Amino acid sequence: MAFPSPLQAELEAYQITLPKVDEGAERSxxxxxxxxxxxxxxxxxxxxSGCVVLATAGIVELEYASIQKGSCVFDASCRGTIEVTGxxxxxxxxxxxxxxxxxxxxxDSTIAFVVNRQGKIISDVVVHVxxxxxxxxxxxxxxxxxxxxxxxxxxxxxxxxxxxxQTSHWLWCLGPDADGVTVSCGERMTLPNEFLGIQGxxxxxxxxxxxxxxxxxxxxxxxxxxxxALNMSRVERGAAMFLIDFDxxxxxxxxxxxPSRVRFDKGCYLGQEIVARMESLGKxxxxxxxxxIEDDDALPIAGSQLWKDETCSGTPVGVVTSSTLxxxxxxxxxxxxxxxxxxxxxxxxxxxYIGSEVYKTKVMPLTADLEVSHDS
Numbered sequence: 001m002a003f004p005s006p007l008q009a010e011l012e013a014y015q016i017t018l019p020k021v022d023e024g025a026e027r028s029x030x031x032x033x034x035x036x037x038x039x040x041x042x043x044x045x046x047x048x049s050g051c052v053v054l055a056t057a058g059i060v061e062l063e064y065a066s067i068q069k070g071s072c073v074f075d076a077s078c079r080g081t082i083e084v085t086g087x088x089x090x091x092x093x094x095x096x097x098x099x100x101x102x103x104x105x106x107x108d109s110t111i112a113f114v115v116n117r118q119g120k121i122i123s124d125v126v127v128h129v130x131x132x133x134x135x136x137x138x139x140x141x142x143x144x145x146x147x148x149x150x151x152x153x154x155x156x157x158x159x160x161x162x163x164x165x166q167t168s169h170w171l172w173c174l175g176p177d178a179d180g181v182t183v184s185c186g187e188r189m190t191l192p193n194e195f196l197g198i199q200g201x202x203x204x205x206x207x208x209x210x211x212x213x214x215x216x217x218x219x220x221x222x223x224x225x226x227x228x229a230l231n232m233s234r235v236e237r238g239a240a241m242f243l244i245d246f247d248x249x250x251x252x253x254x255x256x257x258x259p260s261r262v263r264f265d266k267g268c269y270l271g272q273e274i275v276a277r278m279e280s281l282g283k284x285x286x287x288x289x290x291x292x293i294e295d296d297d298a299l300p301i302a303g304s305q306l307w308k309d310e311t312c313s314g315t316p317v318g319v320v321t322s323s324t325l326x327x328x329x330x331x332x333x334x335x336x337x338x339x340x341x342x343x344x345x346x347x348x349x350x351x352x353y354i355g356s357e358v359y360k361t362k363v364m365p366l367t368a369d370l371e372v373s374h375d376s
Contacts, residue, residue, distance in 0.1 A: 007211065049140070071181055078140055172201070174199070240322075300323055
């Protein structure tokens, strides 16, 4: 989507009104002082290109609860759109990505890696299969690389690739009740559970439809959510995110997301030899894992280095890529980290600095809580 989001003014004006409490009235657990009657939205940058996403619409805890127990809407201004048309579009996508598209049905949605000849990831993509076209949802910073890559490998096929990022926009309805959300305009598609670790529906809209659709969702009682709550939910489920937990320097196996993105029962595709060889060898040189820290409120920040012993000396064996305090784990931390081959086995103990203190962590499977499924 072009910057800023077509919802920027709506989100800036959005307020959560809290019940007014008379000054001096007793409120259990409340600090003394004035009581704020409304909460305003906050924003944060997405990368360095000028893209901005909603951080919170006011109260992160309420947004998180909507993701877990109800339904909510996220303004996915950080996502771009590519449309693939032509008679050979499915065959082309099958040849240019790690996913199986020849057996997929109209109306299905799936996740795939697009990799180069060296087997390294160009982008993680969500692909929606529609009647006359494929629609690709990808991080906005990966769109140019994807377009260049696609166009380089279109030879004689009847395939047209179009960048629709400036004219289209994504809204994500999330939560267990998202399937029941009524959409007043745009195209409604499934958002695969494995992408964020939660149920969801994608709504693709022309930029002129976005405000109307958003208002209709709010009128249905759908709560706006920001990245803080969404990130909290996806990290505690081990749903690694491209350009946050892994990037274009990584091979697919290093993302530890092979079951949901890569199919080995398909024909040739670009980079397949490298991916297949890594599968047969069994272990990449590093991969994403979750880390368990027993101590309450012990939260290492992204970029924190990991060590083999509590002296934290020598060469680091990994790095934290995402972290959050997890309500699903009674307030303990949920941590995603990239860890080297010699240390990424389940149960391995690693050590990390949090402030000036050293804490012990234990390696856990990345996506143990995710239910993996395929549409084919």
